[in-house]
Amino acid sequence: MFQKWKDRVTVTDIVMWMIGGTMLLLCLWGSVSTIRAGLYTSSHWIDFCIFGLAQGSIYALIATGYTMVYGVLKMINFAHGEVFMSGPFTGYFVAMAFWRSDFLDTHPVLGIIVIFGVAMFVSTMIAYFLEKIAYRPLRSAPRLIPLITAIGASFFLQYLFRGLYGSGINAYPDIEILEGFWMIFGIRVLKIQVIVIIAAVLLMLVLYNFIMLTKVGKAIRAVSEDKEAAALMGINVDAMISTTFVIGGMAAGAAGVLYALMFKQVHFFMGFIPGIKAFTAAVLGGIGNIPGAMLGGVFLGLIESVAPALFLDGLGIIAPYQLKDAIAFSMLVMVLIFRPTGILGERLSAKKA
Amino acid sequence: MILLSIQEMTKRFGGLVALDALNIEVKGKTIHSIIGPNGAGKTTFFNCLTGFYRPEEGEVAFEGNSIVGLSPDRIVYKGIARTYQNIRLFPNLTALENVMIGYHVHLKSGFLGPILGLKSTIKEEAKAKEVALDLLKYVKMEGKEDALAKNFPYGEQRKLEMARALASQPKLLLLDEPTAGMNPRETQDMMDFIEHMRDELGITIVLIEHQMRVVMNISDIVTVLDYGKMIAEGLPEEIKNNKTVIEAYLGSGDAADSH
Amino acid sequence: MTKAQSLWNHGVKIGAIGGVSVLIIALVGMIESFGKRDIISGILPMGIAMALIICILVAYIAANKTPICEKSVKFANAVISGFVTSGFLALLVAIGRSFNIRDMFVGASPALYKALTAGIAGAGGIFLILAVGLICGIFAGILIILNDLPRKLIINALATIFVLGLLQELIIPIFKSWDFGVTNYLGKLFYTQNGLTIFGTVLAAVIYCIISLLWKANQDTIKTTYKDLPKGTRKKVKTFGFFVLAVFLIVLPQFLGLFLSEVLTIVGLYILLGLGLNIVVGYAGLLDLGYVAFFAIGSYVVAILTSPEIFSFGFNFWQALPIAVILGITAGVMLGIPVLKMRGDYLAIATLGFGEIIRILVLSDFLKPWLGGAQGIGAIPNPNFMGFQMVKPQHIYYLILAGCMLVVFISIRLKNSRLGRAWMAMREDEDVAQAMGINLVATKLFAFATGAGFSALSGAIFASKIGSVYPHSFNLFISINVVCLIIIGGIGSLPGVVVGAAVLMGLPELLREFAEYRMFVYGAALVAMMLLRPEGLWPEARHKIELHGDDETQTQTAA
């Protein structure tokens, strides 16, 4: 009996279980001691959660782009973070022009809509040409090649925008109507965070319904299931792949402006970290699965904002917020290790992982 | 003498039952053919034997020892080798390297051996090269050892894959449609070759085959699968006239190429 | 579309692509910042040379792509394309002079316009741009019309001039350091303080043409003579070649000044890193983007053990080195285990995640008492070799050279072994490799461990060379740089690593202005390389065709 067992369980399995178990125990222990120590009040936790939700819904919007592209091309669009960056970075100049001319004070809603429009347009264009120039010729290349191309494109775009718009950190102007607090059920919440959450949820609803209900959406889904079969059914696969990038670019551009309004700054490197986090979110939700990506994004945002305080403070770690990104990356690695199919979906068979 | 015995093997893909409580026994030094319409589960059967898939239920005994649940690399060490329905060579390696990789299980050197140039490693490498060259000669591909695998014509790729499988010096060889896409001449060569392996090398062969002429000519015993179930087993002549088999083939619609 | 339109389509379309390219180069500031360096002294600044090259290249492509075989049509398309390309720049100058677009595009400065128009104000400058574009187009058109031989001669002679101008900072110090009358004289003949002399330019072109014509006339005889040599003699020639190479590598730093030796050590470190990653990516096919982590581990181990700043273990470099390598290998195995089951892009992202986690941890206040946080660890002593302090870059060079030799040796030995074949089999088809009896776990871990060991080795040398370590020296860009250099050099090819490191790491050190555009150019180069020449600059002999083919084996499942 033991012999049989020995042949079938590998050392690596055991090591992995141990790593997983240790992480889990550490988190548990950290949470218990944080809560016992009572370092934070419940209003702190609520603040964390709302911030996390706002940030998470931004990740969710970006993640849909990753997940849709993975669906149709089976590749990680490493440069999606730059698609996200390009919009709000360009929108910044519009915002500044409006701000200087007082347009933002007199017509704030219209101004914001124009900023969104410009940003989404730029992001969409970048995504569209990215696919057309860099990815389309490589459809049938070995898998490593499009990935390397995507990495190259990512750095090219980052430094292109650095060269064009400068390397400084630019502060988005304050917009009167987005400042201040609202009292909701007796809780003081930042207006901007609520607005970000609502806007992101609305956009995701539109996007989801578009994919699920429209003809184009159905065609895109068909292409992600099986390109050849879709082509046989008379679907223009190239056009659908382009459309996918366009939709992903629009979502990313919108997410970018929300991000810029919330954090008030844009710079050429701003896409990198959110990009990787959104990818994490997409994997969390089961890559290729659109609602999964949305949930994954929100979940990741929440964890990221709650975890440093909850898990790490209790372990006696100094300045836990410095490790915020490390937590997100650890999540990424953990998910890739233990559940490459994501928490929601079985869309991706273990083979592809 | 029974070399391989499969009991109640079941493999499911979601709702689809690809193999349904299969019981097969393979006698040593025979050519045992597996036939059946497309999608019957033949390749899946191979994948379960070689550890690529893990069957949900059932037992596989090879030379009396259970091999179910072992990883593919361990199963090779037990003495089972295979080829693939759609040739899977290492396309960018040379023919020689491909075959030498087949001999991997008989080599021992690790990390330091080659770096330090140990005598045992050098000897072992020379032996591996010799075996590989011999095998290439055996499949009539001598002099082509330095060409990349992907640059060979189809028929030679099949032979190269066979040489690679033979390099592990298996007791049981699983061949998945070795004559697919071959012209009658090449098919005849392949048949001779398979019989030769049984008679001269004493290897037991499980053969998946669509061409009835091949099956009827060289098989010692034939098993017929349909929808993952075994529907008949027997000598080639018995199978030829078996009603269920004929129905299964005709019923499957695509007239299961019995060219 | 009418026929006439479709005839000129290529010229306009490709010209527009070229126009966007020069526009980008102008707006990111490359033309301006390369304007201070002259290719030909006082006549051709490098920034302008780049724009000209693009313009000519694009016109050439436009003509080449024109399907109709009449030479006049091709010629016309080249001219059109050149004109369109320059039109974009002219437009930029016109707009930029009358509106302030500088708020948005930081590079759109008066200095740029001045550089583009050669200082001519008003409409004259704009006409100049258009005229130059037209001339470029005509030049490309002439190239197209010419026969093969003169075309190649002209193109290569121009390339020679460009390279000579580009590498002036490499060549001039070498001339100077020899300090013979002749070399000084040669140096003065060819170069001014900034750029080639006109006489030197012409001379270089002429010399190039003569040499290449001579070579062309005699290459067949030379090659066949070599082939006809008896085997023993050929081997002797080869051995002699290696000997010359070895002597060259050993005496090299004596001829290079301090600055060039410094460049050489940087290139050498990257070669070392590249050779290590080549095993992981090139042989085993595992795209590791967290490679810098092991470099960091090697550096930090040496720093902690030898520097008196945090702990005073008081090790010397030679004692710390093996520990660093062993810890690097251990880390390689430990980080390798969790990612064993991942393939392709998932592996890349997970390793990237690991690299970042390690950097964030090192940077954090949490580990500051041990690792020094953002301030890092300083006061790392120089290595001491048999009582000799290795202070100068020339000394470190030998350390790196020894490291590279060792790693090249190990790479070659491993490649033709059971393990090396297992790596390559795994790279080609993981499932089949496993079905050949290859233990994927062990094979992958060996690849990670070997790569990590080499990386830690270069990290250790790096730490003692710089004398201090900071978390910022170990960011993702190091990993990306190394990946870039092995891919641009040619995946799996050892000479490719050297070429890749020399081009990607050496050039930016020689062209300081370039540093700013490093990642911009790398990114573009990666994309261009994957689209046009995926096998790299110096491919491994048999890989030449590999990456062009389509990819059935990678997508099919075990059938």
Ligand SMILES: Nc1ncnc2c1ncn2[C@@H]1O[C@H](COP(=O)(O)OP(=O)(O)OP(=O)(O)O)[C@@H](O)[C@H]1O
């Ligand atoms: N990885 C998999 N996931 C889901 N279904 C699978 C998988 N592999 C095989 N199947 C299904 O199992 C059934 C049996 O497939 P299998 O490849 O074994 O057929 P076969 O007998 O080899 O057919 P053929 O003669 O066409 O080669 C088919 O319906 C197939 O679609």
Ligand SMILES: [Mg+2]
């Ligand atoms: Mg089959």
